Every structure is written in structure tokens, then in C-alpha cells.
Amino acid sequence: MNKKALFTTLGVMLAVMVASVALIFTVGPMVSADDYDDYEPTIFKITADYFEVENAEISVINITSGMSADFYEIVVPNGVRVLRGSAGESGEYNFVSTKCFGDFMIWYEILSVELPDSLERISYRAFSEMQYLTEIEIPDNVTYIGDCAFYRCTLLNNVKLPNNLKYIGMGAFDCCSSLTSIVIPASVTEMDNCVFDWCTNLTTIYCEAASQPDGWLPNWKGNNNAEVVWGYNAGNNQNNNENQNDNNENQQNPENIQIPTETTTVTDNINNQTNTAVVAAVAGTTGGAAGLGTIGTILGVAISKKRKK
Numbered sequence: 001m002n003k004k005a006l007f008t009t010l011g012v013m014l015a016v017m018v019a020s021v022a023l024i025f026t027v028g029p030m031v032s033a034d035d036y037d038d039y040e041p042t043i044f045k046i047t048a049d050y051f052e053v054e055n056a057e058i059s060v061i062n063i064t065s066g067m068s069a070d071f072y073e074i075v076v077p078n079g080v081r082v083l084r085g086s087a088g089e090s091g092e093y094n095f096v097s098t099k100c101f102g103d104f105m106i107w108y109e110i111l112s113v114e115l116p117d118s119l120e121r122i123s124y125r126a127f128s129e130m131q132y133l134t135e136i137e138i139p140d141n142v143t144y145i146g147d148c149a150f151y152r153c154t155l156l157n158n159v160k161l162p163n164n165l166k167y168i169g170m171g172a173f174d175c176c177s178s179l180t181s182i183v184i185p186a187s188v189t190e191m192d193n194c195v196f197d198w199c200t201n202l203t204t205i206y207c208e209a210a211s212q213p214d215g216w217l218p219n220w221k222g223n224n225n226a227e228v229v230w231g232y233n234a235g236n237n238q239n240n241n242e243n244q245n246d247n248n249e250n251q252q253n254p255e256n257i258q259i260p261t262e263t264t265t266v267t268d269n270i271n272n273q274t275n276t277a278v279v280a281a282v283a284g285t286t287g288g289a290a291g292l293g294t295i296g297t298i299l300g301v302a303i304s305k306k307r308k309k
Helices: 003-027 234-252 266-287
Strands: 043-046 051-054 057-061 071-075 086-088 091-093 110-114 135-137 158-160 181-184 204-207 227-230
Parallel strands (some): 071 110, 135 158, 181 204
Antiparallel strands (some): 086 091
16 A cells, blocks of 8 residues: 555544544433433423413413423313314314413323313313323213314323213224223213224223114224124123122132031932042142232333423
């Protein structure tokens, strides 16, 4: 290699080294997933003090960049009767992001929402894209759930609908991909199309109505493979399960098997001996077992740094 080529090569190597050092100072060192093992996400609770309510609806949520956190818990103040999202040229928003003004907005980073007993209507897109919301209990006074109300709540897996609910709108639970089952109260007389569209893990829809009400549109279920169970009664099913569990415990516990103490006939004596042998076999089998326990499954949700808006 001649001197000119050598100096050219060294120059390129030096330029790469300088660029690498500059990149480290500008962007920072590479960070692996292990560096976040001990990271504790920050959670900010937005309570009634941060809300302004006008005509039974939220007018403003007074939060600022100083309240920035990884996740938020929302407590809607009593007196609010309607929750609604919005749509416009800049996008579509849930009831929280719609009412945040200024240079700071929260949108999908919501872990939980506590609703007041005063609530009566959940309107268009009220909870849409709250992608960390896992459960919601809707108060008994709510009679209306509007279109796309819970659209793309992708971690939502536990929904309790109220017994006074009358109407569920189109796509109300569209793309709630973690939802596996839901109970629809007998009070629901109207259901629009595609309510559970693209709920890919929905396996069972329990309907308290004996058959499909006239006010439910033909494609109310939407695009999913869920089984529809008509005439569902949660109380009866719970009692049946409890009775079955009691029967199983009685059958498995040797102490609950009664051994006759007296015999009066040859047939009784044979039966007694048979019972005694069965009891001995059961006791020998179950006595050496410590019992069965149920191991709970811990659901871990991967937490990434959120995008600031």
C-alpha cells in the first residue's frame, strides 16, 4: 500500500471514530432492556379537583406538563351525566384528550377510570384508544353506550354492563382484542351492527334475553367467532357451580363417606364389606396427596416510554 492510500485509509478511520464519539454525546449510549428491570413507572391520579363541569358535562380538565407521568388514573366527579369523545380534522379523541387544553394532552396512557353514579350516557368514542385500560364497571344509571365508545381498548378484558342499559351503538367494543366474554343484560332492547367487530379473542357472549330482541340489528355481533348463549342467568349458573364444587369436595373427602356400623342381612353385610374396601382404597389414594392448588397467572404488561404530545 502506498503512502497516499495509507493516509486515505487512516483519514476515513479517524472520521468514523469522531462521528461515533459525536453520536454518543448527542444520542447517548445504547440501552438494553435489562437497564429497565428496576424502573418504576410513575402514575398520576386525576381527581375531581382537576375537572370543570358545566351542564352535567366535563368542560375542562386542568392538567399541565408539570403533571407528566407514565400513566394516569381518572376519577370522574359526581354530577357528570354524559361522557363524550370528539372527532375533527386533527383526529378523534376520547373524553379525556378532548377536554385537555394547551400544550399538554393525555390520551392512551390511562390505567383506570372510576365512574360516578350520576352518569347516564357514554357517548361517541368516550373511551376510545385507552390502550392500557383493563377493566370498567359502568354504573347502573347508564342507559346508553354510543358508537365506538370503547374502540381499540386493546387490553380491556373485564366489562360490567349495567342492568338498566337500553342501547349499545355500532362498534362500541370494536377491536377490544383482549375481551374473552361479556354478559349483555336483558334490559338491552336495541343493538346496532358490529358491536364486537374484530374482538379476536371473544369466545362467549352471554345474553340474558331468551332470544334475539327485535331491536338488535342482524349483524350486531360483528366479525368474531364468539358463541352466543341465550337465556343466561348469572345467579343460577353461580349456584350450579357452587353445588357442583360442594359435590366434588364431598366425593373426594373420605371423612364424608359413611360406613354402616351394623348389619341385619347377608346382603347388607356384603355391601358393608364392599363399602369398607372402597373407603380404604380412597383413603389410601387421597391420604398421600397434599391437595391441589391453583396457581394464579400474573399478567405482565410491557411498558415502554410514552410519546409526549
